[in-house]
Amino acid sequence: MLTSYDASSLAMGRLGDWAGGQEVTVADFCFDYAAQKEQSPTNMLGAVLKQVVSGLEEVPKEIVRAYEGQKRIIGGRAPQLADIVEMLQNTVFVKRTFICIDALDEFVEGYRVKILDLLNQVLQSSPGTRMFLTGRPHIEAEVGKRLSRRGTAIRITPQRHDIISYLHSRLDEDTTPDAMDGNLKADILNKISKDVSEM
Numbered sequence: 702m703l704t705s706y707d708a709s710s711l712a713m714g715r716l717g718d719w720a721g722g723q724e725v726t727v728a729d730f731c732f733d734y735a736a737q738k739e740q741s742p743t744n745m746l747g748a749v750l751k752q753v754v755s756g757l758e759e760v761p762k763e764i765v766r767a768y769e770g771q772k773r774i775i776g777g778r779a780p781q782l783a784d785i786v787e788m789l790q791n792t793v794f795v796k797r798t799f800i801c802i803d804a805l806d807e808f809v810e811g812y813r814v815k816i817l818d819l820l821n822q823v824l825q826s827s828p829g830t831r832m833f834l835t836g837r838p839h840i841e842a843e844v845g846k847r848l849s850r851r852g853t854a855i856r857i858t859p860q861r862h863d864i865i866s867y868l869h870s871r872l873d874e875d876t877t878p879d880a881m882d883g884n885l886k887a888d889i890l891n892k893i894s895k896d897v898s899e900m
Contacts, residue, residue, distance in 0.1 A: 716799050716833075726756035726793075729801040732808045740808065742816045743782045749800055750789045757795055764788050786819050793827040805844070806836035813840070817847030824848065864894045 716727045728749045732740060754760055767788060771780055780788070792798075800820075808816065824830055832852075834844060841854050868890050875881065 713801050724796050726753050726796045726798045728752035731803040732805060734807040737809050742812055746785045746789060750785055753792050753798055761792060763791055786822060790823055790826040793830045798830045801833040803835045805834050806840045821848050859897055861894050864897050865890055868893060
């Protein structure tokens with residue numbers, strides 16, 4: 702069964718293999734429902750910027766100057782969101798860039814609108830930049846609206862035989878196989894494969 706995380710990992714792996722030896726940078730970020738308090742637009746775009754910059758042979762002078770300027774402020778401070786967006790816009794021009802964002806639906810809804818608008822700014826200023834987003838179907842319209850309808854949506858829905866195959870593999874890894882008889886295993890396979898949602 703292909704989950705959102707699996708789809709993103711597969712895309713990242715393929716991009717990484719393809720990008721080897723080419724002038725391409727690949728950056729990714731995975732949202733986590735359990736870490737919503739720590740995940741903000743500033744943290745997310747800062748992490749993406751860090752990956753994009755690490756893929757360059759040398760850090761652009763504008764970024765060095767911005768960080769040096771922030772260190773001179775009393776006590777030092779991290780760059781502000783507007784600064785990060787500007788640095789990202791300037792940096793993605795240096796190399797062709799792919800940005801993969803996994804589980805966008807798990808980002809706080811109010812922040813999600815903001816992050817999509819900021820990503821749209823990056824896309825508009827750098828037509829060569831590509832983005833790969835994963836999320837559940839309920840955010841599809843929002844993504845389309847905020848990213849100027851420049852994307853293509855592909856639905857990945859689980860097939861019953863894929864779910865059963867996945868469950869078999871997980872049940873075979875059980876460290877206490879004697880705790881389950883054939884009837885319980887059959888019930889698990891039947892119930893979960895019937896009730897599975899688009900998640």
